[in-house]
Amino acid sequence: xxxxxxxxxxxxxxxxxxxxxxxxxxxxxxxxxxxxxxxxxxxxxxxxxxxxxxxxxxxxxxxxxxxxxxxxxxxxxxxxxxxxxxxxxxxxxxxxxxxxxxxxxxxxxxxxxxxxxxxxxxxxxxxxxxxxxxxxxxxxxxxxxxxxxxxxxxxxxxxxxxxxxxxxxxxxxxxxxxxxxxxxxxxxxxxxxxxxxxxxxxxxxxxxxxxxxxxxxxxxxxxxxxxxxxxxxxxxxxxxxxxxxxxxxxxxxx
Ligand code: IPE
Ligand code: IPE
Ligand code: MG
Numbered sequence: 001x002x003x004x005x006x007x008x009x010x011x012x013x014x015x016x017x018x019x020x021x022x023x024x025x026x027x028x029x030x031x032x033x034x035x036x037x038x039x040x041x042x043x044x045x046x047x048x049x050x051x052x053x054x055x056x057x058x059x060x061x062x063x064x065x066x067x068x069x070x071x072x073x074x075x076x077x078x079x080x081x082x083x084x085x086x087x088x089x090x091x092x093x094x095x096x097x098x099x100x101x102x103x104x105x106x107x108x109x110x111x112x113x114x115x116x117x118x119x120x121x122x123x124x125x126x127x128x129x130x131x132x133x134x135x136x137x138x139x140x141x142x143x144x145x146x147x148x149x150x151x152x153x154x155x156x157x158x159x160x161x162x163x164x165x166x167x168x169x170x171x172x173x174x175x176x177x178x179x180x181x182x183x184x185x186x187x188x189x190x191x192x193x194x195x196x197x198x199x200x201x202x203x204x205x206x207x208x209x210x211x212x213x214x215x216x217x218x219x220x221x222x223x224x225x226x227x228x229x230x231x232x233x234x235x236x237x238x239x240x241x242x243x244x245x246x247x248x249x250x251x252x253x254x
Contacts, residue, residue: 006226009053010179013222014194014201016060017041019185019209032076037211039084046088046097048215049129052222056130056175060193064104064138081135082112089119096128102167103137132175139195165196177201180225182218184210202228204244212250220245 017038024034042059049057062077085099092099099119108116116135146164150156153170162174178194178201186207190198202225208217227242 005053012056014058016183058132098126
């Protein structure tokens with residue numbers, strides 16, 4: 001298998017997929033058209049990630065605060081998500097990807113919750129990529145929920161807490177800490193995403209809007225990460241840190 005993976009790839013990449021609305025508005029289109037275009041980006045990025053050495057990819061698809069959006073936009077998003085999960089389940093299973101969902105399931109439309117449960121089951125044995133989709137997700141709520149469950153345990157460690165945060169029980173396999181967090185769309189904030197898991201993540205804020213984000217952009221981000229010196233509170237070699245990747249031309253600018 002051909003691989004572009006650098007020597008020191010991020011094992012866990014998390015992405016705040018932001019900028020769909022602005023992408024659509026700039027084209028005189030309704031905001032859901034941006035979400036539709038964003039779905040195509042998800043396909044590209046999921047396909048490209050394993051070849052770059054990424055083992056876990058967590059995508060922020062809908063925050064618990066996104067319920068504040070107009071009903072029509074939320075409905076369009078839920079429909080797109082359901083279609084995406086249904087359409088991609090077979091392909092993900094064939095590609096050896098395992099899909100799991102992070103976040104609250106009880107407020108999702110029934111059809112979407114069912115599609116996700118079916119996809120989780122159908123892809124349960126995938127080992128090439130762990131694709132985690134954060135839906136109706138709030139990091140602060142996830143921490144509260146894990147804390148409540150932790151209260152029943154005799155002993156609590158960081159590792160046990162991380163397992164609870166990953167959605168499993170205290171004995172489940174936790175997702176590793178986030179190595180690289182990418183936010184598209186230019187905003188430099190976390191918007192309640194993976195607050196615990198990003199404790200030492202390298203943060204990359206890219207101006208490109210999510211529908212324009214390409215596999216080459218992901219590859220640039222991974223190469224940028226690989227050249228960084230992570231110190232985890234220590235001293236390190238003090239080598240100069242690489243500059244963020246320059247924006248490559250948008251491949252399909254309309
Ligand atoms: C991100 O794009 C997708 C979701 C939050 C679901 P936005 O819809 O936030 O796009 P902008 O930030 O308004 O451009
Ligand atoms: C964060 O984007 C949530 C997702 C990308 C799903 P938002 O567009 O909701 O974040 P804010 O409101 O700009 O902080
Ligand atoms: Mg946004």
